[in-house]
Amino acid sequence: MKTSELATDTRDTDGRMDEKIRQYLAETLLIEFSDDASGVSEDANLFESGLIDSFGFVQLVAFLEKEFDIKISDDEVLSDALSSFAKIRTFVGSKVGE
């Protein structure tokens, strides 16, 4: 594979991952992200803003592990790695690449 093809492939993979997480958060946890003032910012802390409760978090971790075939450790669960959409995207991207 040429370098340019690899770059395109990586962007496509990232795009699909982004869309899957976004879709899950919208359909299951009913969190819609947008840049306008009425929406939720991708950097917003989902716990502090009361958008995810403990049930929602358990569901989210189970979804990410199953959908992306990754294992999330207790330490990672306790860290801030899953506290916003932007952080979830970065975290999953790094785990998938491991």
Place this chain on the structure above:
Amino acid sequence: MTLAAAIHLCTRCVLPSTFPGVSFDADGLCCFCQDAPPAPEFEKIRGELRQKLEAVFDANRGQAEYDVIVAFSGGKDSSYTLMMLTEKYGLKCLAVTIDNGFIAEQAQKNLRAVTSSLGIDLLLFTPAPAFMNKLYRTSATTPVHTKAALTRASSMCNSCINLINNHMVKLALEKAVPIIAGGYIGGQVPKDSVIMQMDLDVQARFRSEAIKRYLRHFGPEAEGYFGMSDELVKGSRLRKLNIVNPMLAFGVSEDQIIAEISKLGWRKTADTGSNSTNCLLNDLGIAVHYKQHQYNPYVNEIAEQVRTGLMSREEAIHKVQDIPDFSRVERQARAIGLDWDAV
């Protein structure tokens, strides 16, 4: 009161067009039914879940004074759960009831009849009525819970359930009981919550966020009902708790449940509406939720029962359309000091 004519229901499961996040295909099938297997296939899934439940029970039996704490409302589902855990699985259960001040008289008789018939201990906790009334009143008029939580129960029920859950966890830690069981059925809790292992450190993180919200909404007394001391968490020999919802694995219809628990002396209540078998406030919670969100807060669980083959569509339509109007819940609203216009 019945549903507004503009609201249409899924052709398989009765989920309404007003339900958050729902979409329909050209045949009127909702997005959840499009992804769901045919009803008979759910029995295979439930069989696998029952095996996993048994493994959890076997791994934790005989480690403490009680094997499991059962959140027992006296309603049909928690009565059936208690019966199954005691009689089929041979677990030593402690039944724990939170008296919210609105348990119907027949349901109070059922609490005693079921536990007495099964020969198990019953612990009753009655939070201060003034606090409970404030909790219900505030929940009816203020956004306290996540949107996702409101698809599973009314705001008033969510607040009560969270208080109950916190009390159960505290008791489990105090007594080192490794399992907590609820009588929740499909749609009331997420699908993957038949068995959840609760890490106490993770839970502490959510509790610290939740408690800020509860203190803001319900006042300083909320600390006693929704908080948990570090001494209790760190002093307990348990580091993880098993939270189980066995009804998700049992696969029994309402008629089958009632037939079984009737043998224990359980009798149906006549004053708790068509969606509850224990709480006199339930219809008020439904009426408030419908006024605010235009769908019955029980519709998710009812739709799941239809989807999984445990309820007929006709019966489901009857239940979903039974929305209490204000005249039916006026007395309950007065009891908690709720101004209907503030809803």
